[in-house]
Amino acid sequence: MxxxxxxxxxxxxxxxxxxxxxxxxxxxxxxxxxxxxxxxxxxxxxxxxxxxxxxxxxxxxxxxxxxxxxxxxxxxxxxxPVNHVCLALTSAGFDALRARLDEHGVPMSDIGHASFGARGTATRSFYFQDPDGNVLEVRHYG
The missing domain is CATH 3.30.720.120 (Signal recognition particle alu RNA binding heterodimer, srp9/1)
Structure with a gap:
């Protein structure tokens, strides 16, 4: 531990x-x-x-x-650059961020399921890039 x-x-x-x-x-x-x-x-x-x-x-x-x-x-x-940075959000925060990125015209990956991370297996996740090409993953743990 x-x-x-x-x-x-x-x-x-x-x-x-x-x-x-x-x-x-x-x-x-x-x-x-x-x-x-x-x-x-x-x-x-x-x-x-x-x-x-x-x-x-x-x-x-x-x-x-x-x-x-x-x-x-x-x-x-x-x-x-690093490979990617992952942000863990609540379910509501996950949905709100995805909607906000969509409003800003930011391309996003499809929603993935059951990916492993620091808190175990995430329920949902997706990826996007900032304007400089840095990749961010966003995930929600159930």
Whole structure:
């Protein structure tokens, strides 16, 4: 068993335009934008969007990749996307997000069933891409 006090803090997504990405995640996905004004004013390196009280998605501009030197070799792989990020929602939240993405004209996969995840087997799931090509999965556990 893993340490129950360990939590996912953030995931960094590479984006072409962090302000536009924050707008997409706010309007189409329903996440709260953070530090957008500070980014626009040059006070911080990137804005974020809040997933929940414990987790955010950082929206890093591609130009930040060349400065990713915290570990040897990390600059060489910076800027490459992750496979996908999965958001778990309630049944109502799942339906509301799917409807909101449809209203914004965001292409989505068909609804899948019985996929395994952190909380067991999900009842329903689907995938979509943000404007920068980052893939997100959304799922609902029964």
């Amino acid at each position: 893993t340490d129950p006090t360990t939590r996912l803090d953030h995931v960094v997504l590479w984006v072409a335009d962090p302000v536009a990405a924050a707008g997409f995640y706010e309007s189409a996905v329903g996440l709260e934008p953070l530090r957008v004004a500070e980014f626009t004013e040059g006070e911080v390196s990137f804005p974020s969007v809040r997933v929940n009280d414990e987790t955010i998605l950082d929206l890093a501009p591609h130009s930040l990749a060349e400065r990713m030197d915290m570990l040897p070799g990390s600059a060489a792989v910076a800027g490459r």
